Amino acid sequence: xxxxxxxxxxxxxxxxxxxxxxxxxxxxxxxxxxxxxxxxxxxxxxxxxxxxxxxxxxxxxxxxxxxxxxxxxxxxxxxxxxxxxxxxxxxxxxxxxxxxxxxxxxxxxxxxxxxxxxxxxxxxxxxxxxxxxxxxxxxxxxxxxxxxxxxxxxxxxxxxxxxxxxxxxxxxxxxxxxxxxxxxxxxxxxxxxxxxxxxxxxxxxxxxxxxxxxxxxxxxxxxxxxxxxxxxxxxxxxxxxxxxxxxxxxxxxxxxxxxxxxxxxxxxxxxxxxxxxxxxxxxxxxxxxxxxxxxxxxxxxxxxxxxxxxxxxxxxxxxxxxxxxxxxxxxxxxxxxxxxxxxxxxxxxxxxxxxxxxxxxxxxxxxxxxxxxxxxxxxxxxxxxxxxxxxxxxxxxxxxxxxxxxxxxxxxxxxxxxxxxxxxxxxxxxxxxxxxxxxxxxxxxxxxxxxxxxxxxxxxxxxxxxxxxxxxxxxxxxxxxxxxxxxxxxxx
Numbered sequence: 001x002x003x004x005x006x007x008x009x010x011x012x013x014x015x016x017x018x019x020x021x022x023x024x025x026x027x028x029x030x031x032x033x034x035x036x037x038x039x040x041x042x043x044x045x046x047x048x049x050x051x052x053x054x055x056x057x058x059x060x061x062x063x064x065x066x067x068x069x070x071x072x073x074x075x076x077x078x079x080x081x082x083x084x085x086x087x088x089x090x091x092x093x094x095x096x097x098x099x100x101x102x103x104x105x106x107x108x109x110x111x112x113x114x115x116x117x118x119x120x121x122x123x124x125x126x127x128x129x130x131x132x133x134x135x136x137x138x139x140x141x142x143x144x145x146x147x148x149x150x151x152x153x154x155x156x157x158x159x160x161x162x163x164x165x166x167x168x169x170x171x172x173x174x175x176x177x178x179x180x181x182x183x184x185x186x187x188x189x190x191x192x193x194x195x196x197x198x199x200x201x202x203x204x205x206x207x208x209x210x211x212x213x214x215x216x217x218x219x220x221x222x223x224x225x226x227x228x229x230x231x232x233x234x235x236x237x238x239x240x241x242x243x244x245x246x247x248x249x250x251x252x253x254x255x256x257x258x259x260x261x262x263x264x265x266x267x268x269x270x271x272x273x274x275x276x277x278x279x280x281x282x283x284x285x286x287x288x289x290x291x292x293x294x295x296x297x298x299x300x301x302x303x304x305x306x307x308x309x310x311x312x313x314x315x316x317x318x319x320x321x322x323x324x325x326x327x328x329x330x331x332x333x334x335x336x337x338x339x340x341x342x343x344x345x346x347x348x349x350x351x352x353x354x355x356x357x358x359x360x361x362x363x364x365x366x367x368x369x370x371x372x373x374x375x376x377x378x379x380x381x382x383x384x385x386x387x388x389x390x391x392x393x394x395x396x397x398x399x400x401x402x403x404x405x406x407x408x409x410x411x412x413x414x415x416x417x418x419x420x421x422x423x424x425x426x427x428x429x430x431x432x433x434x435x436x437x438x439x440x441x442x443x444x445x446x447x448x449x450x451x452x453x454x455x456x457x458x459x460x461x462x463x464x465x466x467x468x469x470x471x472x473x474x475x476x477x478x479x480x481x482x483x484x485x486x487x488x489x490x491x492x
Contacts, residue, residue, distance in 0.1 A: 022226040022309055023074055025122030031215065032072050032084060032093060032123075038211050041087030042165050044139070045174040045208055047072070048188055049080040062269065067396040068176055068212050070310045073121035077112060079129040085139075087161040095123045096132040140166060140200050169202050177207040213401040217393060218411040224463060226311045227394065227413055228472055231461050233265035233306040234313040235476040241276075242477065243490040245300050245321050251276045251290045254300065262306040271312025272398045275303035282318065282455030283421040285388060297322050299329055301455055305398055312398040314415050315473045316459030323487030325480055328451050332420050333480060335367030336456045339418040343390065347416065347462050347469045351408045357390040360418045372447035373422070375440040380432040385422065391415040394461055410466045417459030424448040 039045055047068050053061045065076045073082055073095065081096040097117045105111055114126040127135070131145075138145030142163035165171040173196065175189045186194075193205055219227065237258045244257040255276040262270060277287040278294040282301035294300065303316040318336075320329060339360045346356045364386050365377030374381040393400035394413045408414070427433055427448060433441065458478065463470040477486040 022229075023220070023222045025074075025120060027220060027222060028073055029122040034215065035072070035208075035211060036084050036086040036092070039084070039086060039172070039174050039206075039208070041161070042170045043084075043086055043172050043174055043206075044162060045082070045084040046136075046189075046192075047082040047176060047208075048192070049078055050188070052078050065310065066176075067216075067310070067401075068208070070396055071212065071216060073123065074309075075117060075121055076310075077117075081129065081132050082123070083135075085159055085162055087165065088159050089161065091125060091159055093123045094125045094127060094135070095121060096127050096129045096135070099128050099130065136196075139163070140196075140203075142166075166200070166202060170204075171202070172204040172206050174206045174208040176209050176212075177205075178209050209401075213403055216395060216401050217403065217406065218409055219395065219413055220411070223311065223395070224411070224413065226309050227313065227461070230267060230271070230306045230308040230311050230313040231315065231472045232475065233262055233267045233308070234304055234315045235473055236265055237261035237304055237306065238302060238315060238317045238476040239486065241300070241302050241304075242317070242319050242483070242487050245278075245294065245319070246323060246487065246491050248294055251278050251281070251292050251294060254294075254302065255290045258302065258304050265306065267306040267308050269307050271305040271307035271314070275301065275316075277301045277303075277455070278321065280453035280455070282457075283423050283453060284455075285419075285421070294321055297326065299454065299456065301457055303457065303459065310396050312394065312396075313461060313473070314392075314394055314398050314417075314459060315461060315476055316417060316457045317476055317478070317483075318456045318458065319477075319483045319487065323491055324484060329454060329456075330480055331371060332422070332451060332454050332456045333458075335364060335371065336418050336420050336458050337479065338367060339363040340416055340458050340460070343418070344416050344460070344462055344469055344471065347408060347414060347464055349407070349409055349464060349466065353391065353404055353408065353414065356416075360390045361386060364418060364420065368420070371451065372443055373451065375436060375444060384427045384430060384433070385420045386418065387421075388417075388419070391417055391459075391462075408464045410464055412464040413472070414462055414464065415459055416462050417457055419455070419457035421455040421457075422448065422451045422453060424452055 049066050049069055052063050055061050063078055069075060069080055069082055077098055079098045083094040085092055095117055097114060098111050100111050118124060118126045135145050139159045139162055142158050144158050196203055240257050240261045241254050244254050248254050255274050258274055259270060275287050276290040277284060278292060278300045279298035281287045281292060282299050298321050299318055300321055301318045305313040325333060342363055343356050343360045346359060361379060361382050365382045368374045368385060369377050373385060391414050393402040394415055461472045463472055477483045
């Protein structure tokens with residue numbers, strides 16, 4: 001019986017709390033109102049939660065709500081659909097949510113009541129998720145829908161203003177059209193659009209995602225406070241990792257310490273799989289296995305982020321296994337640190353991230369030239385060692401939504417993460433290297449041998465303010481002196 005029941009209930013398995021708490025219902029309501037003004041009175045917005053994902057057999061992955069539903073309601077439950085109809089007088093906002101089910105709750109925990117969903121999100125009208133399809137048909141066809149006993153105030157004469165827009169050929173359905181399908185498969189929203197097109201060819205469709213991107217880029221004080229909680233847990237985990245690496249034998253031991261600290265600090269989970277890379281593994285940008293032995297005296301790179309109420313931190317530190325940088329490790333580290341320090345200062349309102357990235361490349365080029373790792377400070381050579389972007393927005397995604405044509409504004413949170421990764425074989429395989437004169441290649445080869453397999457990345461989470469940029473992750477030791485002092489104290 002156990003296995004049968006688990007298979008039936010696997011899609012509903014929830015390991016995270018069902019509701020968020022930092023943002024108030026009033027703030028969620030203000031966000032919905034702002035979005036409703038943008039889509040206008042001819043619109044119907046429909047946002048759908050993704051289905052639960054099965055890991056294998058009758059085991060599900062912990063459920064993660066769709067970002068836009070989190071942003072507009074704070075609701076974490078599966079089978080949640082948000083509908084906004086700005087042109088209606090009575091039914092302007094509706095949440096469709098799971099019904100209470102005692103047989104399911106026996107296995108996976110209590111499902112929030114409709115009253116709780118309404119109180120948390122600020123949406124007055126909450127209906128059964130099982131009634132969503134009937135609601136859509138009734139709205140498009142101008143019929144009454146639902147049963148008054150099921151819905152609070154539902155069962156009235158449909159949505160008359162919306163139905164008139166449908167008749168006039170002005171009705172526009174807004175959805176998230178970003179593809180979330182697996183390996184190119186159509187997303188639930190894309191399939192839903194095709195169904196509506198076939199049944200109601202008079203409808204128009206628009207993508208709500210760009211509007212939500214614009215709204216989400218600037219964080220509210222409540223969002224910043226939530227991010228700070230995630231970042232604080234992450235900086236504690238970085239410090240715990242620095243202590244643990246002094247005695248750990250394998251990368252997974254440091255990973256275990258990091259992720260224990262996330263939970264011990266009260267966060268739900270990680271926002272992305274932890275990167276715990278020692279020795280030459282630190283030169284792999286998104287190293288995944290975290291299983292290798294830790295080489296004595298080698299560098300350890302930990303790129304990690306706790307998640308709180310849907311918001312993820314992203315902080316990277318690189319530090320020596322034995323607590324003391326070698327001269328070669330120190331030289332690479334100081335080059336990266338200089339690039340980060342100088343470009344953080346540039347992250348002010350009115351700046352473009354692309355300009356900050358270009359500045360980081362020039363600074364790293366100067367440092368790489370001093371180290372002999374390049375023969376000229378030019379982008380093609382700098383990319384041998386710094387092949388990724390300088391940073392990304394942070395929020396409900398670790399690589400949060402962004403518009404790089406938009407200048408920085410106060411309230412944005414953006415990472416700054418320069419790095420140098422010395423991968424000799426990759427350098428020698430490049431066309432830029434092959435095109436160099438023999439004497440220049442010989443000089444670079446000598447430097448590649450000296451700094452072989454050293455990888456350093458330093459990443460901090462920067463709040464753009466009207467004044468000096470604020471490093472939200474400054475609590476994690478960052479300079480050579482800070483790291484060595486911290487690890488020396490940890491070893492005593």
